[in-house]
Amino acid sequence: MPTISMFYGIIIRMYCAPEEHNPPHFHAYYAEHTATIDINTCELIEGSLPRKQLKLVLAWAELKQEELKANWEIAMNSELPFRIDPLK
Template sequence: MPTISMFYGIIIRMYCAPGEHNPPHFHAYYQDHKSIIDINSCEIIEGTLPNKQLKLVVAWAEIHKDELIANWELAMNSELPFKIEPLK
């Protein structure tokens, strides 16, 4: 699962596999926490993140929603997603 962004100790990854379950999503990791975030709603589908890190991930996802959707389409075609600028 390629890493597409990293910021403030948070790692963002996306699977590259056709048929990956919907809705379009990405995986966020922070220390021992793991979560799956819906790209369209920017809400946690599964898992947990500390509140501070969740706010950072949601802000980043809202800024980069178009890029995340483009990466989802690449991943669904078994292509590697591109890197996305980290939150600064």
Template structure:
């Protein structure tokens, strides 16, 4: 599962497997915490993150929504997603 972005100790990854289960989502890792964020709704759908880190991830996902959807389409075709600019 390639890393598509990293910022403030947060790692964002996306599976690259044809027919990966819907909804479109990203996997987020911060220290020992893991979460899954729905790309369409920009909401936490599984796991947990510290509240301040979750806010950062959701803000980043909102800003990068179109890029995340484009990466999801690539991943669905078994292609590697592009790196996405981190939150600064």
């Protein structure tokens, strides 16, 4: 699962597989925490992150939503998604 962005100790990854389940989503990792975020709604689907890190990830997802949607399409064609600028 390629890393598409990293910021403030948070790693953002997306699977590259046509059989990956809907809705379009990405995975966020922080220390021992893992969360799955819906790209269309920018909401937590599964898992958990500390409150501060979750707010950062959701804000980043809203800012980068179009790039995330494009990456999802690329990943569903079994191609490597591109890197997305981190939250600054």
